[in-house]
Amino acid sequence: MVGKQRDATLDDVARLAGVSVATASRVLSGRGPASKAARHRVASAAAELHYVPHAAARALATRSGTRIAVVVGGQTAHVLNDPYVGRVVTATAEVAAAHEVGVSLHWLPLHDPAELGRLAEHRGIGGIVLLNPTRPALDVVPKSARGRIAAIGIGSRDVPSFDVDNAAGTASVVGHLFAGGRRRVAMITGAPWLPCTERAVAAYRRVVDEAGAPPRLVPGDFTAARGEVAAAEIMTRWPDTDAVFALGDLSALGALSALRRAGVDVPGDVAVAGFDDIAFAALSRLTTATHPVEDIAAGAATAVLDRRTTAPLTRYPSTLVLRESA
Amino acid sequence: MVGKQRDATLDDVARLAGVSVATASRVLSGRGPASKAARHRVASAAAELHYVPHAAARALATRSGTRIAVVVGGQTAHVLNDPYVGRVVTATAEVAAAHEVGVSLHWLPLHDPAELGRLAEHRGIGGIVLLNPTRPALDVVPKSARGRIAAIGIGSRDVPSFDVDNAAGTASVVGHLFAGGRRRVAMITGAPWLPCTERAVAAYRRVVDEAGAPPRLVPGDFTAARGEVAAAEIMTRWPDTDAVFALGDLSALGALSALRRAGVDVPGDVAVAGFDDIAFAALSRLTTATHPVEDIAAGAATAVLDRRTTAPLTRYPSTLVLRESA
DNA sequence: TCTTGTGGTGGAAGCGCTTCCACGGGTGGG
C-alpha cells in the first residue's frame, strides 16, 4: 500500500534535509536567500518524500486564496449558456488541479462592479478570470484586492486578456467566401455589446469593403435560435444574398438549418460559414474557423496563478476549416 | 466603499457577541454544546459582521480539503469528450462556490484504483465526484481516506450514485417509437462498459420484447462519428429497420445525418430518436428524452459536501420531448 | 447539608506554512 502514513509535511522535509523549516520554506517557495548546498538538499529531500505543499496552510499563511474564480457577467450569462462556459471552466479546473487550487464559478452583474469588488476582497479567492469583461470591471479587481490577487479577462478589448484572434479568423472566413466567388456576403454578429463582436464586425467590414461590396449586418447573440431568425431576416431584406457568415457556429448552424428548411440550396444558392469549430460543425459539414477555447482558458488560468496581471493582449490563432457548406 | 477593512474573523464575531472564540466556533459550526442565548448572540453578531468563515483556516484545522475533485476515468475520458464533462464541472463549480470550496478536474485510469486512492489521501481534496465509476473505484476512496472524505458517483450501477433514470427514459422513447407504429426498432448503445449503457439496453430489450419484436443492437460510444457509422451498419444488417434509437443525442444526430445523406427519408422511412436533449437536438428537430445533467451534478456535489457517502441511488426523471424526427 | 453529576464555557494547543528578525561566521577594506 502506498502512502498509508500521513502526507509529508514541510517539517519532515526540513528534518531530512538537515535544515530548519524556515530554510526549507525559502527554497521550496523560491523566495529569500539560500545557499546552493541547502537548496539542493532540500530539493532532493522533498522529492524523496513526495512532498506536496499543503495549499490551505500556505493560503492561510500568505493570506492568499485557495481557488480561482471564473466569473461570467450577468448580462452575458444567458448568451453564453452554451458549451462555451463549460469548456472554459473545465480547462481552468484542469490547470488549477496541477497548482493545488480549485475553481469556483460565479454569475455576476458586471455593469455594477461593486459585487465583483466584494468577490475580489474575499479571502478565499486567489485569482479571477473574467469572461468578456468591460474595462471598469477589470479595473475594480486590483483596486478592491489592493494588488493581492490578479484578474485577467478572456475576450475583452484593450485590457490584459486572452482571446482568439477574432479579426484574423473572421477575415479568413469572409475572405474564403469571396475567394469562392460569393459577392453579397451577410453577417450575423454576436452579442453587440461584446468586444469580440466589435472586432469581428470590423474585420468583416474591412474585407467586404476591399471587395467593393456593401456590408449586410444583422445582430445576433450566438444562439442557434437567433441564427434561424437572423437568416430569415437576411433573405427578406437582401434576397440576392449569396453567403452568410455567422459569428459562432451555433448561429451558423441555426441559419443553415433555417435556410435549408426554406428550400434554399446550401451551398448552391447560399454559402454558410461560422466561427468556433464546435463539435457539431463537423457533423453538419459547416465551414468555419477554429477557436481554441481550452488553450485560451488554460493560458488565462496560468497567468492568473502566476499573478501576471499585466499580461499583454494575447491572441490565439484561428485556422480556417473548409467543409461543404461554403 | 464597502468592505474596505479586512474581512471579519471569528475573533471579531466572538468579541461582538461577548463570548469566546471557542463558543463562537461551536455555534457557527453547529458542533458541540451551546446555550440558546449564546447561540443567538453569536448568530446575530455573525450576521451583522457579514462573517464568512475562512475556508483555508478551517480546512487546516480540521484536516479537511479545500476543494472537491471531479474525476473522469481514463478509459472513459475520450468517450466523454463532449459537453457532458463540461456541464458536470460547471454545475459542480457553481454549488462549490456557495460552500467556499473549489473544484478541480482529474483524468485518471479508474481500472487501477491506486491512483484514485492517492488522490483521496491528498490533503487538499475534500470530496470526490466520480464519473461513471466502477464498484472497486468507489470503494477505494473511503478506504484510502479512512472515512475522512466522501465520494459519490454519477452514473454507476449499484453503488451510491446520482443519475438520470436511464431505464425509464429509454423505455419512454422506445415506447413512443412503437406507439407511432414502428415495429423494427434498432438501438445504438453507449460505451458498452458503462453501467448506464447496460441499464438502457435492458430497458430497450424489455420494451422490444413486449412488442414481440427482435432486438437490433449495435454498439456505440456516444459520439456523433460513431452514430454515423452505426446507422450505416444497421441499414446494412437490417434493411427493413424503421426506427433508430441512439443512447445519446450526439450519436442520434450522427445517425440522422448519415441516414439523410444516404437518401433515407427521416422520419418517413425511418424514425430517429435520441437521449439527452442537448441544445442541438432542438435545432435538428430530434425527438429525445431529457437528461438533467446540471441537476444531477449539483445533487452529487451537495451530497459530497455533506459527506453523505451513504446516499442511496438517486434517479432523476427523464421526460420525453417530441419533435419531428420520430 | 454534602456529594455527584450535569450542561456551558473559555484557555490554549495545535493544523502546516510563511516571514520577520536576530544572530552567526565568513569576507573585504581600513
Place this chain on the structure above:
DNA sequence: CCCACCCGTGGAAGCGCTTCCACCACAAGA
C-alpha cells in the same frame, strides 16, 4: 589586525480556525 558588512540561517510568531480539556456554576440526588 580590527571593524564593518553581508549572506545564510534558525527561532519564533503568527495566519484563522477547531477541539481537547479543565473548570465553573448550578440543579438534583443522598
